Amino acid sequence: MFQDSPIYDRLIAERGDIPTQVRREAERVSRELEFAMQPLQSIGRSQLGELPPPPPPPPGWQRNALMPGPGQL
Template sequence: MFHDSPIYDRLIAERGDVPTQVRREAERVSRELELVLRPTHALGYPDPSPRPSSPGAGWQRTALLPGQLPH
Protein backbone atom coordinates (compact mmCIF):
# COMPACT_ATOMS: atom_id res chain seq x y z
CA MET A 1 0.00 0.00 0.00
CA PHE A 2 2.61 2.59 1.07
CA HIS A 3 5.65 0.64 -0.08
CA ASP A 4 6.92 3.43 -2.36
CA SER A 5 6.68 6.06 0.34
CA PRO A 6 9.91 7.23 2.01
CA ILE A 7 7.92 8.29 5.09
CA TYR A 8 6.42 4.80 5.44
CA ASP A 9 9.86 3.20 4.95
CA ARG A 10 11.31 5.47 7.65
CA LEU A 11 8.50 4.61 10.08
CA ILE A 12 9.07 0.90 9.50
CA ALA A 13 12.79 1.36 10.10
CA GLU A 14 12.10 3.25 13.35
CA ARG A 15 9.07 1.39 14.73
CA GLY A 16 8.96 -1.90 12.88
CA ASP A 17 6.30 -3.07 10.43
CA VAL A 18 3.36 -2.68 12.81
CA PRO A 19 0.62 -3.54 10.26
CA THR A 20 2.34 -6.83 9.41
CA GLN A 21 2.86 -7.63 13.11
CA VAL A 22 -0.80 -6.89 13.85
CA ARG A 23 -1.94 -9.05 10.92
CA ARG A 24 0.20 -11.99 12.08
CA GLU A 25 -1.05 -11.66 15.65
CA ALA A 26 -4.68 -11.49 14.46
CA GLU A 27 -4.15 -14.65 12.39
CA ARG A 28 -2.61 -16.42 15.39
CA VAL A 29 -5.49 -15.40 17.66
CA SER A 30 -7.98 -16.51 15.02
CA ARG A 31 -6.35 -19.96 14.83
CA GLU A 32 -6.39 -20.27 18.63
CA LEU A 33 -10.04 -19.24 18.78
CA GLU A 34 -10.91 -21.86 16.21
CA LEU A 35 -9.31 -24.50 18.44
CA VAL A 36 -11.10 -23.24 21.54
CA LEU A 37 -14.47 -22.98 19.83
CA ARG A 38 -14.26 -26.49 18.40
CA PRO A 39 -12.38 -28.46 21.05
CA THR A 40 -13.72 -31.88 20.03
CA HIS A 41 -12.72 -31.24 16.42
CA ALA A 42 -9.20 -30.26 17.52
CA LEU A 43 -8.86 -33.52 19.45
CA GLY A 44 -9.84 -35.61 16.46
CA TYR A 45 -13.43 -36.32 17.51
CA PRO A 46 -16.23 -35.73 15.01
CA ASP A 47 -18.06 -32.43 15.31
CA PRO A 48 -21.45 -33.18 16.92
CA SER A 49 -23.17 -30.29 15.14
CA PRO A 50 -21.66 -29.77 11.68
CA ARG A 51 -21.93 -26.25 10.38
CA PRO A 52 -22.53 -25.32 6.74
CA SER A 53 -19.33 -24.74 4.83
CA SER A 54 -20.71 -22.07 2.53
CA PRO A 55 -18.82 -18.81 2.08
CA GLY A 56 -19.73 -16.34 4.78
CA ALA A 57 -20.83 -19.03 7.24
CA GLY A 58 -19.07 -18.42 10.52
CA TRP A 59 -18.41 -15.44 12.70
CA GLN A 60 -20.31 -12.33 11.83
CA ARG A 61 -18.68 -9.18 13.09
CA THR A 62 -20.89 -6.20 13.75
CA ALA A 63 -19.89 -2.81 15.00
CA LEU A 64 -21.65 -0.95 17.77
CA LEU A 65 -22.19 2.75 17.51
CA PRO A 66 -20.83 4.82 20.40
CA GLY A 67 -23.11 4.48 23.41
CA GLN A 68 -24.80 1.27 22.22
CA LEU A 69 -24.85 -1.79 24.43
CA PRO A 70 -24.97 -5.34 23.09
CA HIS A 71 -28.33 -7.11 23.50
Protein backbone atom coordinates in the same frame (compact mmCIF):
# COMPACT_ATOMS: atom_id res chain seq x y z
CA MET B 1 0.17 -0.62 0.18
CA PHE B 2 2.76 2.04 1.10
CA GLN B 3 5.75 0.53 -0.71
CA ASP B 4 6.52 3.73 -2.65
CA SER B 5 6.26 6.05 0.34
CA PRO B 6 9.56 7.27 1.81
CA ILE B 7 7.75 8.39 4.99
CA TYR B 8 6.36 4.90 5.49
CA ASP B 9 9.78 3.34 4.85
CA ARG B 10 11.34 5.66 7.42
CA LEU B 11 8.69 4.81 10.01
CA ILE B 12 9.25 1.09 9.40
CA ALA B 13 12.97 1.57 9.87
CA GLU B 14 12.47 3.54 13.10
CA ARG B 15 9.55 1.73 14.71
CA GLY B 16 9.22 -1.62 12.94
CA ASP B 17 6.40 -2.82 10.71
CA ILE B 18 3.59 -2.53 13.25
CA PRO B 19 0.73 -3.25 10.78
CA THR B 20 2.40 -6.52 9.74
CA GLN B 21 3.05 -7.49 13.36
CA VAL B 22 -0.57 -6.77 14.28
CA ARG B 23 -1.84 -8.74 11.28
CA ARG B 24 0.30 -11.77 12.22
CA GLU B 25 -0.85 -11.62 15.84
CA ALA B 26 -4.50 -11.33 14.76
CA GLU B 27 -4.09 -14.36 12.48
CA ARG B 28 -2.50 -16.35 15.34
CA VAL B 29 -5.30 -15.43 17.74
CA SER B 30 -7.87 -16.29 15.08
CA ARG B 31 -6.31 -19.75 14.59
CA GLU B 32 -6.27 -20.37 18.35
CA LEU B 33 -9.87 -19.23 18.68
CA GLU B 34 -10.95 -21.44 15.79
CA PHE B 35 -9.27 -24.41 17.48
CA ALA B 36 -10.88 -23.62 20.84
CA MET B 37 -14.33 -23.23 19.30
CA GLN B 38 -14.32 -26.58 17.52
CA PRO B 39 -17.39 -28.55 18.56
CA LEU B 40 -17.01 -31.37 21.03
CA GLN B 41 -18.17 -33.82 18.37
CA SER B 42 -14.93 -33.32 16.44
CA ILE B 43 -13.12 -35.24 19.19
CA GLY B 44 -15.36 -38.22 18.55
CA ARG B 45 -18.03 -39.76 20.74
CA SER B 46 -16.15 -43.07 20.86
CA GLN B 47 -13.33 -41.40 22.83
CA LEU B 48 -15.63 -39.65 25.29
CA GLY B 49 -18.43 -42.16 25.61
CA GLU B 50 -21.94 -40.88 26.17
CA LEU B 51 -22.15 -37.46 27.78
CA PRO B 52 -24.13 -37.24 31.04
CA PRO B 53 -27.42 -35.30 30.98
CA PRO B 54 -27.31 -31.73 32.29
CA PRO B 55 -28.08 -31.33 36.01
CA PRO B 56 -31.64 -30.39 36.98
CA PRO B 57 -32.33 -26.74 37.78
CA PRO B 58 -31.97 -25.68 41.42
CA PRO B 59 -35.08 -25.84 43.64
CA GLY B 60 -37.40 -22.87 43.27
CA TRP B 61 -36.16 -22.07 39.76
CA GLN B 62 -38.93 -21.57 37.20
CA ARG B 63 -38.70 -21.36 33.46
CA ASN B 64 -41.88 -19.26 33.16
CA ALA B 65 -41.56 -15.63 32.15
CA LEU B 66 -42.95 -12.93 34.39
CA MET B 67 -46.14 -11.24 33.34
CA PRO B 68 -45.66 -7.63 32.20
CA GLY B 69 -46.30 -5.01 34.85
CA PRO B 70 -49.09 -2.44 34.66
CA GLY B 71 -48.87 -0.24 31.60
CA GLN B 72 -46.36 -2.52 29.82
CA LEU B 73 -48.81 -4.32 27.52
